Amino acid sequence: MTTPEPQSPAPQPSVPQSPDRIYRSPAGMAGGFLLLGITGWLGIDAIVTGEDRTPWLALAALILVVPLVVAFTLRPAVFANEERLRIRNPFRVIVLPWAQVASLRSGYSNEAVATSGKKFQLWAIPVSLRGRKKAARRQARRGAEGDGRGGAFGGGLSGLSGGMRGAGIGGGTAVPEGPVRAVTDRVMDELREIHEAQGKAEAAQGEVTVRWAYEIVGPAAAGAVLLAILIALG
Incomplete structure (x- = not known):
């Protein structure tokens, strides 16, 4: 009868990184979706119905404008953990x-x-x-409401309210602090x-790291170059 070999202990999972708190601008995101909708509608219409060089100019403009709209509206975010x-x-x-x-x-x-x-x-x-x-x-x-509550009857009521708080009895709606x-x-x-x-x-x-967003810069630069070439060719 063979003796089973002792099993090695399972590796312990590493402690996961704390979750991010994500902060974005709701107004910026709403404006970004609106601009993308307008830009896409105008650009696709020009590509489909345009004549001569218009479809190519519209395509180049879309390649340039769409990444820029995304960069300044939808992309910005702050992540903190x-x-x-x-x-x-x-x-x-x-x-x-x-x-x-x-x-x-x-x-x-x-x-x-x-x-x-x-x-x-x-x-x-x-x-x-x-x-x-x-x-x-x-x-x-x-502040004005607080001054009004502490006017003519403030002195008489302060002792009463203090006694109610000391006894653990609520005194109406709590006023937010700060x-x-x-x-x-x-x-x-x-x-x-x-x-x-x-x-x-x-x-x-750790050290500070800075990375360029080539996924934004690359398409925008390509669109700018294409647009410049089409305009130069007349």
């Missing part, structure tokens, strides 16, 4: 381990600043001055929180 920040801009993809991020700035544009001093714009998270003004108006209305922020500013706050929590983690170490 516990290890790194990945920025997909129109023509480049930048990977920044959190340890290489010095700060995340918000001004007239949102930027990630590397420890080397290089700045990378976050195309997928555009600054909305309109959104900031709207948030400021909401904050002002909240200032009102625009959507993109809240996104930047979330990215800053991840950076502060993970900036010194071992998994967040």
Whole structure:
């Protein structure tokens, strides 16, 4: 009777990378789909019904315009997890381990600043001055409502409400805490929180990498060259 050989232990699966949080611009994506629809409709119509050199010019224009529309509307995205920040801009993809991020700035544009001093714009998270003004108006209305509640009856009710809270009894609808922020500013706050929590983690170490989006640049360049040749030939 043979003795069975001992089985080697099964290899342990590697720890999976944390899932990405993905940030995109809904307005940019909606505009991109609209522009692609209009461009495709006009271009295909010119190819099918055009005469002489018109179909070729329309084809060259489509090869040039479609990648550019995709690059500036549908392509931009920001991916964040516990290890790194990945920025997909129109023509480049930048990977920044959190340890290489010095700060995340918000001004007239949102930027990630590397420890080397290089700045990378976050195309997928555009600054909305309109959104900031709207948030400021909401904050002002909240402050005015708070002042109104704390007027003539504020002093008498404050002790009562304090006693109810101390006894664990709810006092109506809770008032949200913290200032009102625009959507993109809240996104930047979330990215800053991840950076502060993970900036010194071992998994967040590494080097900054930048890759050109040849899948966008190549077709657009080919369309531009073809269009230039057709125009030069007259």
